[in-house]
Amino acid sequence: MTTPAVTLRDLTSDDSDRILAWRNSEAVRSFMYTDHLISPEEHARWFAGIPGDPRRRYWIIEMDGKPVGLANLYDIDRRHGRCAWAYYLADPSTRGLGLGSYVEFWMIEQVFGEQGLTKLWCEVLASNEAVWKLHERHGFVQEARFRRHIVKDGVGVDVLGLGLLAEDWAERRGEMAARLAEKGFSLPI
Secondary structure, three states, X not given: XXXXXXXXXXXXXHHHHHHHHHXXXXXXXXXXXXXXXXXXXXXXXXXXXXXXXXXXXXXXXXXXXXXXXXXXXXEEEOOOOEEEEEEEEOOHHHOOOOHHHHHHHXXXXXXXXXOOOOEEEEEEEOOOHHHHHHHHHOOXXXXXXXXXXXXXXXXXXXXXXXXXXXXXXXHHHHHHHHHHHHOOOOOOO
């Protein structure tokens, strides 16, 4: 099996319909806080709010030239040197190829490099063990457990809060770069 070519590119207006379809797919919705079907009007309001918002950045994840997911930074706070992040792979067939690890590495490099921030954090459904374990492999530390933080299908669900500091990444970066290289990925950024 050949290693996929992965890039993250800036979001464009041409991506709007694709993102709405992805976000409304069961493969993505089931892992989101808001898992209702998003109307075209609701999506249009969200999408229209992206340009010019200095607290958010979005990228389309492409594999072998095909759009397959979305990555973003949000709550960018330059005063405190931190931001949150999230991503999803819209096509379940792209999972298990190392793509998530590549995207994670790329985003961390973006935050501590180009963005010049000192902390990256995220929240993950406690039941989404594959993702929070991936974060931990990259050096994230569980900083919080929000008990019954959201309701899904009428049941309270726990959410984990994870954080990564720039100095922790400096210690972990070499190991994660070696893992990516071992899988055949070219180092991002």
